[in-house]
Amino acid sequence: DTAVSQTPKYLVTQMGNDKSIKCEQNLGHDTMYWYKQDSKKFLKIMFSYNNKELIINETVPNRFSPKSPDKAHLNLHINSLELGDSAVYFCASSQGESAFFGQGTRLTVV
Amino acid sequence: QKEVEQNSGPLSVPEGAIASLNCTYSDRVSQSFFWYRQYSGKSPELIMSIYSNGDKEDGRFTAQLNKASQYVSLLIRDSQPSDSATYLCAVNPHDMRFGAGTRLTVKP
Numbered sequence: 001d002t003a004v005s006q007t008p009k010y011l012v013t014q015m016g017n018d019k020s021i022k023c024e025q026n027l028g029h030d031t032m033y034w035y036k037q038d039s040k041k042f043l044k045i046m047f048s049y050n051n052k053e054l055i056i057n058e059t060v061p062n063r064f065s066p067k068s069p070d071k072a073h074l075n076l077h078i079n080s081l082e083l084g085d086s087a088v089y090f091c092a093s094s095q096g097e098s099a100f101f102g103q104g105t106r107l108t109v110v
Numbered sequence: 111q112k113e114v115e116q117n118s119g120p121l122s123v124p125e126g127a128i129a130s131l132n133c134t135y136s137d138r139v140s141q142s143f144f145w146y147r148q149y150s151g152k153s154p155e156l157i158m159s160i161y162s163n164g165d166k167e168d169g170r171f172t173a174q175l176n177k178a179s180q181y182v183s184l185l186i187r188d189s190q191p192s193d194s195a196t197y198l199c200a201v202n203p204h205d206m207r208f209g210a211g212t213r214l215t216v217k218p
Contacts (some may be wrong), residue, residue: 033206041196043154043208058204090153092206098144099206101153 003027006102007090013081016110020077021105023091031055032074033099034066035090043090049074081109113137114201116209125218129163129186133199136180142202145177145184147195148211154198158184189216 004025025032034046045079048056052068063079074091086109093101117132117164131145142161146154160166160173160182172185182201186193192214 035208040210041148041213042210043198044155045205045207094206096161096204097142098156098159099200101155104153 004091004093004100004102006089008081008105010106011102011107012108012110015081015083017081018077018079019107020074020075021089021107022073022093023102024073025091025093025100026072027093027095027100028072029093029095030071031094031096032068032071033092033094034074034076035092037088037090037104039087042104047076050060052080066089078107083109085109113207114199114209116197116199116212118212119212120215122215122217123189125189125191125216127216129187129189129193129214129216131184131197131199131212131214132184133182133184133201134180135182135199135201135207137201137207138177138180140180140201143173143182144200144202144206145171145173145182146198146200146208148198149195186214189214191216191218 007025030051037043047066049068065077068074088104091102123129141197148154158173160175166173170187174183196211196213198211
């Protein structure tokens, strides 16, 4: 059983398109995150949700919009994709302590 | 100042040596500290957590925490080539913040 699962694993798309990444966790955790990992491997927090409520919204362009239909799901929608959005996006969940990560979505914008 | 800073890498050690990874953090209210290992192309996985000052040992890994100095470290004894990965320090004051990572290579 996969604890935190993301889809798709790979995403190649053209500039200007809109795309979504889905995340689901079956750990019963209250908190879910989206992180962006760039080519230098820096893992930067983007959003944090606690029990479907947005807790943290870091300095992220408003082209990025998270949505949490329930506490087990946190999706990320990206509008008007730009070349600089190319990165690996990780979903994670936690219950107050350590975070568990999904396998990542490698987004390539061409 | 970055919230979580790690010693710049890459770090290369011979097989069997001790690898030392360091991390400092800026938020004094932080209570939880973690070390993650990330193999190339994979997701980060938790290897150690530490919450109180002092040392915590788990097999070949020892985490050290000094809250007064806002410093946390990871020692890997008897390093193996399979330990070659990027090590990420994470601090949880309110949410999980990561350092930039230190790439470790263990040479046979």
